[in-house]
Amino acid sequence: MISRCFESHLNVYIESQDKNLGELIDRFVQDYKSQGAPTAVVEGGGVVLPSCADLFIFYKKSMVQCSQLSTGLPLLELTAVFKKYLKEYSARLLTANLPKATSGGGFGGLLKETEVKLSTDEVARSCCILSTAEYCLDTTQQVLLFRLHRCCWLILMAMPAPRETAGES
Numbered sequence: 557m558i559s560r561c562f563e564s565h566l567n568v569y570i571e572s573q574d575k576n577l578g579e580l581i582d583r584f585v586q587d588y589k590s591q592g593a594p595t596a597v598v599e600g601g602g603v604v605l606p607s608c609a610d611l612f613i614f615y616k617k618s619m620v621q622c623s624q625l626s627t628g629l630p631l632l633e634l635t636a637v638f639k640k641y642l643k644e645y646s647a648r649l650l651t652a653n654l655p656k657a658t659s660g661g662g663f664g665g666l667l668k669e670t671e672v673k674l675s676t677d678e679v680a681r682s683c684c685i686l687s688t689a690e691y692c693l694d695t696t697q698q699v700l701l702f703r704l705h706r707c708c709w710l711i712l713m714a715m716p717a718p719r720e721t722a723g724e725s
Contacts, residue, residue, distance in 0.1 A: 566622065566630035570637060573618050577641040580614060585648050593653070593684040602687030611645060612695050642692065650685050 584607035594603040615638050622634050655678040674682065 563626045563628060563630055566626055567633070569622065569625075570630060570633050573634060574637045574640075577614070577637065580611070581641060581644050581648060584611070584645070588649055588653065593681045602683040604691045605649065605684060605688045607649065608645070608688045608691055611641070642696070646689070646692070650689055653681065654685055655682060 584605075587607065588605070593605065618634060618638075619631070622631050655674055
């Protein structure tokens with residue numbers, strides 16, 4: 557009940573998170589430019605960019621903070637901001653750092669069904685980027701599934717219990 561008083565003012569929080577995420581993505585891009593992709597080999601999969609985990613930690617903290625005040629429209633608006641910056645992360649850190657198409661090589665060659673020749677560094681970078689993209693996909697699906705289960709549970713808890721009829725024993 558009290559939380560509804562905050563809902564009309566949560567746009568300030570959403571705008572702040574939007575600005576913070578923009579700055580965070582800029583920092584991730586700068587870090588990638590200065591440090592490059594991680595090169596360690598991980599058993600069972602590729603290395604994920606550390607910035608990806610940082611992004612989802614930020615998302616989780618923001619979602620928890622917002623949901624403590626509202627689970628209505630402001631939370632929905634916050635998820636739209638998350639979507640915006642997940643797309644930006646994908647464009648600026650993942651897609652932008654894939655090996656560029658060159659004559660007969662690079663990822664452009666895949667579309668033309670020609671032989672693709674990548675250096676060892678390009679293969680390592682590509683694996684890291686693809687592993688990061690997979691991590692983003694898996695994490696967003698897990699969050700959506702968790703939220704769906706939680707929503708269904710809340711709906712079931714709100715439903716009245718079935719009544720026994722006089723003819724049943």
